[in-house]
Every structure is written in C-alpha cells, then in structure tokens.
Amino acid sequence: MKVVQYRGYELSVPASWPVYQLARDPDQCIRYDMHAVYLGTPGVNQICPPGLVGRTETVSIGGPAFQGKSSAVVVQRVPLAGQPAVILQDVRQHELAMTLSTGSAPALTATYGSDPGLAQQVLASVHQMVSQRARRADPEPKPPATKVPATPQSSPSPTGSAGTAGSPSPAASPPFTLTGPLAGFDTCTAPSLATMAAWRAKFAATAIYIGGEESACDYGNLTPKWIKAVEAMGWSLLPTYVGLQAPCGTFSANVSHTVATAEAQGKTDAEWAVEDAHSFGLGKGTPIYDDMEAYNTTKPACVEAVLTFLDAWTREIDSQGYVSGVYSSAGSGILDLDTTSTINGHPLAEPQSLWFALWDNDSDLNGSPYLTEDLWPPSRLSKQYLGTGWVTVGHTTLDVDLDLVNSATVR
Numbered sequence: 001m002k003v004v005q006y007r008g009y010e011l012s013v014p015a016s017w018p019v020y021q022l023a024r025d026p027d028q029c030i031r032y033d034m035h036a037v038y039l040g041t042p043g044v045n046q047i048c049p050p051g052l053v054g055r056t057e058t059v060s061i062g063g064p065a066f067q068g069k070s071s072a073v074v075v076q077r078v079p080l081a082g083q084p085a086v087i088l089q090d091v092r093q094h095e096l097a098m099t100l101s102t103g104s105a106p107a108l109t110a111t112y113g114s115d116p117g118l119a120q121q122v123l124a125s126v127h128q129m130v131s132q133r134a135r136r137a138d139p140e141p142k143p144p145a146t147k148v149p150a151t152p153q154s155s156p157s158p159t160g161s162a163g164t165a166g167s168p169s170p171a172a173s174p175p176f177t178l179t180g181p182l183a184g185f186d187t188c189t190a191p192s193l194a195t196m197a198a199w200r201a202k203f204a205a206t207a208i209y210i211g212g213e214e215s216a217c218d219y220g221n222l223t224p225k226w227i228k229a230v231e232a233m234g235w236s237l238l239p240t241y242v243g244l245q246a247p248c249g250t251f252s253a254n255v256s257h258t259v260a261t262a263e264a265q266g267k268t269d270a271e272w273a274v275e276d277a278h279s280f281g282l283g284k285g286t287p288i289y290d291d292m293e294a295y296n297t298t299k300p301a302c303v304e305a306v307l308t309f310l311d312a313w314t315r316e317i318d319s320q321g322y323v324s325g326v327y328s329s330a331g332s333g334i335l336d337l338d339t340t341s342t343i344n345g346h347p348l349a350e351p352q353s354l355w356f357a358l359w360d361n362d363s364d365l366n367g368s369p370y371l372t373e374d375l376w377p378p379s380r381l382s383k384q385y386l387g388t389g390w391v392t393v394g395h396t397t398l399d400v401d402l403d404l405v406n407s408a409t410v411r
Helices: 117-124 193-199 224-232 259-279 300-319 330-339
Strands: 002-006 009-013 019-021 036-039 058-061 073-078 085-090 095-099 108-111 182-186 205-211 236-241 287-292 323-329 353-357 381-393 396-405
Touching: 002 036, 009 058, 009 117, 058 117, 073 117, 085 117, 095 117, 108 117, 182 236, 182 381, 193 224, 193 396, 205 259, 205 396, 224 236, 236 259, 259 287, 259 300, 287 300, 287 353, 300 323, 300 330, 323 330, 330 353
Parallel strands: 019 036, 036 058, 182 205, 205 236, 236 287, 287 323, 323 353, 353 381
Antiparallel strands: 002 009, 058 108, 073 085, 085 095, 095 108, 182 396, 381 396
C-alpha cells in the first residue's frame, strides 16, 4: 500500500495504482475499467477512447459528488475524530462514497467490479492529516499522454460510452441538415457544449450513457440541462444503458445461466434504466438501448442466457412506456436476435430499435449477412460502421466511433 494525500486528508491505496492529478492534466479520462486514483475535478473535455466498458476498483477525491440513487445504503460507519463519517453503497452502479460532516471536505467516491471489499477498505482508511507537514505520499506517476489514439479492442464490436460536460451553452453553429439517416458519433465522455455546438456542423446524432453496472465512465456533467442544451442545437440522442454482460465474457457483472435469474436480471436492469432515464428528464416515449457487448456465439448456454435477459429487458422497457432498444455486435447479439424466434417456450420479444456494430467502413444501414432486411426495416436500425478513430471539427479533436443513425432517438 501507499499513502495518497489531498486537501488535508490521506488514505491508503494499493501501491500499483497510478495517481492522476487532474489539475495538472484536465484532459485526463476518468476511467472505471482500470485501477486508478483521481485527484481533483475533471475538465470539460476529457480525452477518452470509445469502446470502454466494465468496472473495477477506482477512487476519486475532490471530483463530482456521489451520484448514488435512492437505493444507496449505509454499509459502514467510520469514527473519524471530530467528524463521524459513513460509507454509502449504490449496488446498482457499483459505487461507494464516504460522507464527511465538514462542508470543506473533498468528495470521496469509489467504484468496484464484482466485490466492493477492496474499495470499501480504501475509503475506510481515510483520515484527516494532523498537520501539513505530515509525511508525503509516494511520488505520483506522471499521467500517460491521453491524446494518443487508443488501440482498438480485440472484440469485433467494442462500443463507446458517452458522458457529458457542462460549460455554458454557446450559440449553436448552423445545423448540419440531413434527410433520412443522421451522421453520428459516440465516445466515452460527451464533449463540452462548445464542442457540441461546433461539431453540429458535421454531425447530428450522438449517444449518451445514462448508467449501468458496467458503464466505464462517470456521468461527468450529464444533467437534464445539458440534454436540453444539445437538443436545442438540433442533436438527436441515443440514451444507452451499460448493464449486465454475457456470462461467457470477461466482465465482472454478468447474466446468470439460470433462466429465472436471467429473466429477473433483465427486468431489473430495465427498471433501473428507466429510473436513470427519468432522473435525466427523459420521460415515456424515450428510447433506451441496452449495451450488450460481443460474446462467444458458439456456446449455446451463453446465447440462451443473453436472449433470456434481452427478452425480459425488452418486455419491461416497453411495458413502462419507453422504446426498447439493443446495441450489440452484428456477429453476436444482433445475429442471435435476428435468427431466434422463441426463448424458454414463448416468442422472443423483439426490441423496437437496433443499433448494431459492423465495422465495415460503409456509412449505410446494410447489416448483411447478419440482419434480415424484411424483419428489420431501416427505420428500426442504426449502424456503428467505424470504431476508435480521431476526428477533428473546428478546433477540437476527439477519439470516436462513427455511426449512421436512423432508429429511435431523443430529438
């Protein structure tokens, strides 16, 4: 372990975890898919690669406040001298937070994968420094350059994860008008409103990531106000929930092989996604896409688990008055939805919208040979046709996936 200090407090973290000073590098991406400690407030334009999915143990000090929903519960009381503290857990988001009684204390939050034990231990080690001459932390490693393009994942269909930014809303650039499908992009953390205004000259649609156990980026400045601001610029949005993943993958939160449990998980994730959508001001009639990353389709038990989950997800989203959607690889989740008509003795519920990843570099809605055109008309489809590439519009360069959007969006 090593000691990290920030604004009069210190805590112990594993010695191998890098420590990022966000005041020195405001473009540093806040990633939840790799161990790290983040000190300070992130910038409005985090440089994040698309394709980030998954959660593990991380700690943020002095950043955004805990985003835990009403389901957050107290899991530990910490007897700090003069300011008793509690550790809260939001099992939905796989997040922890420590609350301190003094208003000057920095926000203390943590994420975890399948087990909250280590993250809880780290938060419980927090204590106030006796003096400013207390021992210093081990030298912090210099953050890696974040403007180097990320290496694409080996999976045939990684997806992006968009967060948000909250700078004052500027005047929008002249809209990029399109008839029919919209030029779109997605990335791990949404750009500032100034960037969104500039990028409107080339794009008209983007994804927003509203929650989920495997969401790899923080909310950033994603708020109802941010959403309204970009809508006013003419953007169409694809709200996406990064929930449980296939049991034959490498993620920490997975769908169960047991039919009854997988059905319950699909229903629960859909309920949580609707709550998250509502918290961002997105009411009934809003599409919500479940992000199901690529998986091994040669394992029948894995395929059955995924389809059982997605069937329950679709039914629950539709029953609550929202528009059901699924994002997945054309060669796994999309192919299985296209070729399967029944699951567990009843008709498989088809999502109202599909957003499929097929990196053929063709900006069209052709899903061949994975999609049957008669079953899935273009009005129900969006396509992620190119992944992890650097694009410059105006004075801003971002690492993004490219999309052609024609399915249900928030407009």
